[in-house]
Amino acid sequence: MIANHSAGLGLKPAHYEEAHAAPADGLWLEVHPENYMVEGGPRLAWLETIRARHPLSLHGVGLSLAAAAEPDRDHLRRLAVLVDRFEPALVSEHLAWSTWRGSYRPDLLPIPRTAESLARLADNIDRTQCALGRRIAVENPSHYLRIAGHEHTEIEFLAELARRTGCGLLLDVNNVFVSGRNLGFAAADYIDAFPGEHVDEIHLAGHSADPQLGEALLIDSHDAPIAPAVWRLYERLIARIGPxxxxxxxxxxxxxxxxxxSERRQAQAILTAPARQAA
Amino acid sequence: MTDPGHGSAGLREFQDGFAQALFGGGPDGALRPEIASLVAQSGFAVYRNTVMKGCIDALQANFPAVSRLVGDEWFRAAAAIFVRDNLPRRASLLDYGGEFPDFLGAFEPARALPYLVPVARVDRHWTQAHCAAEEPTLDAQLVAAVPPQELGRAVLTPHASARWAWHSEVPIRTIWERNRAAEAPAGVSTTDAPELDWRAEGVLLTRPGGSVEWIPVAAGECAFLDVCARGGTLAEAAQRALEAKVDVDLARLMARLLGAGAFTRLDLGS
Structure with a gap:
């Protein structure tokens, strides 16, 4: 169980020992399940050790929910094994595709948001939730392209997926900022319109400017501290929907x-600010 | 549930076109108009770069000794060629690159480096040992308790994590070990080190205490393990070991392999 006012950290092998030793003051940890889809060995042993002390979130990057095909059965089976074993408090995936016709591309690729892709995603989320025996949350990806043929805004699309499948949503505030800059929309408007009642989890991350194009093209690179503008959007979101x-x-x-x-403390301070206690 | 193919033509075509465009386009370089309009945007390069970088990073993580031997630039250039024809088949990249040693074997620029493919195979063995299923390690006492007259019919099953390699021309274990260690100084051309004794070598990797360990092994020990891996009896394994090396000390050989945690179970023939 993860409390609404708890901030967590993405967990990397380089930090296993420190994460395990960290005070269990609501600290929860998130990993990509793909990095633990092995038969045995030290990775799983470490995760087991850490899980015994801190709540866990499994944040998938490889289920390819937006592909025009069912989720890969072997992948889904491996994910279910991890969910059964580690009993994560949260499980999430992306509004994106990566595996297609038997090959995996390590990225979160975009789709035109049409009635057809909506039906496909709803079906794939439904299959996933049935296979795992639990609800998942679906994340808004970062955008780099203007795609012709969208029939829905991303917010309409995500809200409809939540309505049809009962899934939750994972709102990545940095992705909204990056996409807003790249596609030319106001990130604050998106944050204000996002259906708060479906939000199971929030992501905060750093981004970087494209080496060639600079600030005109932001990359969701997760390689830097969270930008001040993203913190401000986060505060705005929490003030509206609560922690x-x-x-x-x-x-x-x-x-x-x-x-x-230290970044976690910053998020924690926003989540537990006195004005929010009643939320 | 809907039929998996039902009504997905539009999305399917989009994904076929997008997937092709990530690596340049169709056989003739042609792209469907709606895909061409995406490729023309500067943001398309972000997807191309991320996909390629993700694959190359995973290969580099899985073949650290190879990367160290050839250097970062050479490795990433070779990996980029490999990736184009060998995209991961699974979304878990921990064991990506099963075909990479064979690719290096056929890669013209690697021809001058005869040790590269054997070292790549040992890197691969390390990954497999690291990710293998949990199994009990066979206790040497259990083997010692078998009456000598029954030992010949016994079958030893290698541990799921056990991997071994023998090379008759390359000091495979020494080169791999020196380039695998993260703390070794970067940029040292290990194969030029004067103390390297250019001779046949073998290596056995196991995971006895939770993490991957390795020991040098001789031709006889590898031959012995080969027989065990295909379910042969101890008598056959001993025979092969003697063929590989006439004066092999079988008691010592078994003690070393058992001590390294190379086996998971012992079955006595009926």
Missing amino acids: RPSLIERDENLPSFDALL
Whole structure:
């Protein structure tokens, strides 16, 4: 169980020992289940050790929910094994595709948001929730392209998926900021319109400017501290919808565990600000 | 539940086109118009770069000794060529690159480096040992308790984590070990180190205490393990070991392999 006012950290092998030793003051940890889809060995042993002390979230990147095909059965089976074994408090995936015709591309690829893709996603989320025997949350990805043929806004699309399948939503505030900049919409408007009642989890991460194009193209690189503008959007969101489990994501250019704990404290302060206690 | 193929033509075509465009386009480089309009945007390169970087990073993580031997630039250039024809088949990248040693074997620029493919295979063995299923390790006492007259019919099953390799021309264990260690200074051309004794070598990797360990092994020990892996009896395994090396000390051989945690069970023939 993860309390709404608890902030968590993405967990990397380099931080196993410190994460395990960290005070269990509501600290929860999130991993990509794909990094634990092995038969045995030290990775699973570490996760077991850490899970005995801290709540866990499984944040998938490889289920390819938005592909025009059913989720890969072997992948779904492996995910179910991990869910059964580690009993995570949260399980999430993305509004994106990656595996297609038997090959996996390590990225979160976009789709046109049509009636057809909506039906496909709803079906795939339904299959996933049935296979896992639990609700999952679906995350808004970062966008880099203007795609012709959208029939729905992303918010309409996500809200409809939640309505049809009973899934939760994972709102990545940094992805909203990055997408807003890249596609030319106001991130604050998106944050204000997002259906708070479906939000199971929030993500916060750093981004970087494209090496060639600079600030005109932001990359959701998870390789830097969370930007001040993203913190402001987060505060705005929490002020409106109330506290939700919030995660600091960092995948590249990994800082010390203490530096991540410091960002976690910053999120924690926003979640537990006196004005929010009643929320 | 809907039929998996029902009504998915539009999304399917989009994904076929997008997937092709990530690596340049169709056989003739042609792209469907709606995909061409995406590729023309500067943001498309983000997907191309992320997919390629994710695959190359995973390969580099899985073949650290190879990467150290050839250097970062050479490795990533070779990996980029490999990735184009060998996208991961699973979304878990921990064991990505099963075909990479064979790719290196056929890769012209690697021809001058005869040790590269054997080292790549040992890197691969490490990954397999690291991710293998949990199994009990066979206690040497259990083997010692078997009456000598029954030992020949006994079958020893290698532990799920046990991997071994023998190379008759390359000091495979020494080169791999020196380049695998994370603390070894970068940029040292290990194969030029004067103390390297260019001779046949073998290595056995196991996971006896939870993490991967390795010991040097001789030709006889590898031959012995080969027989065990295909379910042969101890008598056959001993025979092969003697063929590989006439004066092999079988008692010592078994003690070493058992001590390394190379076996999970012992079955006595009926």
